[in-house]
Amino acid sequence: MQLPSARPVPRPDLPALVIGIAVLVIATLLIALPPTFGAALVLGTTASAAIVARPRWGFYLLLLSIPVQDLGATGELTVTNALFGLTVLAWLLRRVVFGGEPLPRSAIGPAFAIFVVGLTLSLIVARDLALGVAALFQWIKALTVYFLALDLLRTRRQVIGALVALLIAGAGEAAIGLVQYTTGIGPASFAIGAQFSRAYGTFGRPNSYAGYLEMILPLAVIFAWWLWRSRPTGESWQRRALRLGALGAAGLIGLALLASFSRGAWLGTAGAFGAMIVLTSTRTRAIAATVAIVGGVFLLLGGGAALPSSVQDRVGSILGNAAAPDVRTAFITAENFAIVERLAHWEAGLNMFRSDRPLGVGLGNFNVRYTEFGISPTFLVSQGHAHNYYIHIAAEAGLVGLGAYMLLLAAILLTGFRSLQLTGRAGHDPLARGIVIACFGTITAVAIHNVFENLHVLSMGIQLSTVWALLTIVARPAWIVTKSANDDEAR
Numbered sequence: 001m002q003l004p005s006a007r008p009v010p011r012p013d014l015p016a017l018v019i020g021i022a023v024l025v026i027a028t029l030l031i032a033l034p035p036t037f038g039a040a041l042v043l044g045t046t047a048s049a050a051i052v053a054r055p056r057w058g059f060y061l062l063l064l065s066i067p068v069q070d071l072g073a074t075g076e077l078t079v080t081n082a083l084f085g086l087t088v089l090a091w092l093l094r095r096v097v098f099g100g101e102p103l104p105r106s107a108i109g110p111a112f113a114i115f116v117v118g119l120t121l122s123l124i125v126a127r128d129l130a131l132g133v134a135a136l137f138q139w140i141k142a143l144t145v146y147f148l149a150l151d152l153l154r155t156r157r158q159v160i161g162a163l164v165a166l167l168i169a170g171a172g173e174a175a176i177g178l179v180q181y182t183t184g185i186g187p188a189s190f191a192i193g194a195q196f197s198r199a200y201g202t203f204g205r206p207n208s209y210a211g212y213l214e215m216i217l218p219l220a221v222i223f224a225w226w227l228w229r230s231r232p233t234g235e236s237w238q239r240r241a242l243r244l245g246a247l248g249a250a251g252l253i254g255l256a257l258l259a260s261f262s263r264g265a266w267l268g269t270a271g272a273f274g275a276m277i278v279l280t281s282t283r284t285r286a287i288a289a290t291v292a293i294v295g296g297v298f299l300l301l302g303g304g305a306a307l308p309s310s311v312q313d314r315v316g317s318i319l320g321n322a323a324a325p326d327v328r329t330a331f332i333t334a335e336n337f338a339i340v341e342r343l344a345h346w347e348a349g350l351n352m353f354r355s356d357r358p359l360g361v362g363l364g365n366f367n368v369r370y371t372e373f374g375i376s377p378t379f380l381v382s383q384g385h386a387h388n389y390y391i392h393i394a395a396e397a398g399l400v401g402l403g404a405y406m407l408l409l410a411a412i413l414l415t416g417f418r419s420l421q422l423t424g425r426a427g428h429d430p431l432a433r434g435i436v437i438a439c440f441g442t443i444t445a446v447a448i449h450n451v452f453e454n455l456h457v458l459s460m461g462i463q464l465s466t467v468w469a470l471l472t473i474v475a476r477p478a479w480i481v482t483k484s485a486n487d488d489e490a491r
Helices: 014-032 033-051 055-068 079-098 108-127 131-150 156-183 207-231 239-259 262-281 282-300 307-318 337-355 367-371 388-425 431-448 461-473 483-487
Strands: none
Touching: 014 388, 033 055, 033 079, 055 079, 055 131, 055 461, 079 131, 108 131, 108 282, 108 388, 131 367, 131 461, 156 207, 156 239, 156 431, 207 239, 207 262, 207 388, 207 431, 207 461, 239 262, 262 431, 337 388, 367 388, 388 431, 388 461, 431 461
16 A cells, blocks of 8 residues: 655745734734834834845845944944844754755965954953954954855845945945035034045044045946946936946045045055956956056156146155154154054054964954053054054064965965956956955955055945955856856846
């Protein structure tokens, strides 16, 4: 006798279940709570349900949240951290219930993990462990976002969604900065002449603000270029709007970066576009060389006088401050204030490193130990970091941390060059190669700007980790074989 076959157990429909529960919760909140409080909770519940149902939406919101991370923040409880926690939980829940494909592999993941372990070791010597743990959390968050991006951005459509989120956030932040610049509403220390102010956006500091924008600008330029280059005959109004929006976003971000008057960001952006030009094509390099020669001749013949005086002074100060003064005896003026302050922090950071070369003074403890190691009689209070990330990581995590960071950078470059080679083969998606070149631009900009700043703060590691992940994502074989099918996928 043949036994009846068992019926297959149906798999739970997680999105439908989440939406049903969310509807019940929202109805209860609307009935039981005051209107304002109830509306806030309803909005939060709706967003939470959407993220649990579609973790990728949470990832896009995470990228959008960076400029507004301090909105209603209470300590470490920020909009960005809340979205991060919810997105990670939703992602893990979905993989447990439904499983998932293996994550793409590259040298970046192991090197990133080694770097985080090296930072963790430095906590052994940290005087203030709480500050060290808070700083470590920022890097653990960046590492987690790297793996999130690898899993959630598998197709061209999904990557374009991330690019659009970055451009929307960057354009909004750029618009705020341009309003600050043109109206001169910034603090007195940010004033440019009698009318204008350095743009600082929602970050509060022009250098951090410019660092955020320069991470996005190369991707914005490449995305706008690709949309313009690949516009089809009979283009739909949606695609035309996207193309014009991307072009406008790139322009806004570029103008706001100029309005920040951040010399480090100007140098970093120049290096970014230099790297992108070198990697693009022989024709592009020839055009860029011609433009550079013409521009150099123009400046030699006195064309720099046509620039606004504020820009001339800012550019001239880069060269004018090349001769480093002695921070112990320097006479402080309005012209040399910034450079002497920066050098004072460099000296303090180097002294911290010399005090414990293997492990430094402990992650997150630069501020705590600054007064012990500073030598300037004028700059007695730390401004938050060493104004040079390479010195900063050596000061806080010693040779272990610095060596692991350099290993991470080497892994990023190795992966980038491999991806550049793969995306240059016949049949690969032109957008993929463009993204790799743009990622090289962002990596170059950050590497240069980090000589004068610390850009691994204010949750900017979220978008930087996404950039690093894109190097691996766009080089996958699926971008060659199934990119057309992926365009129609709405996972």
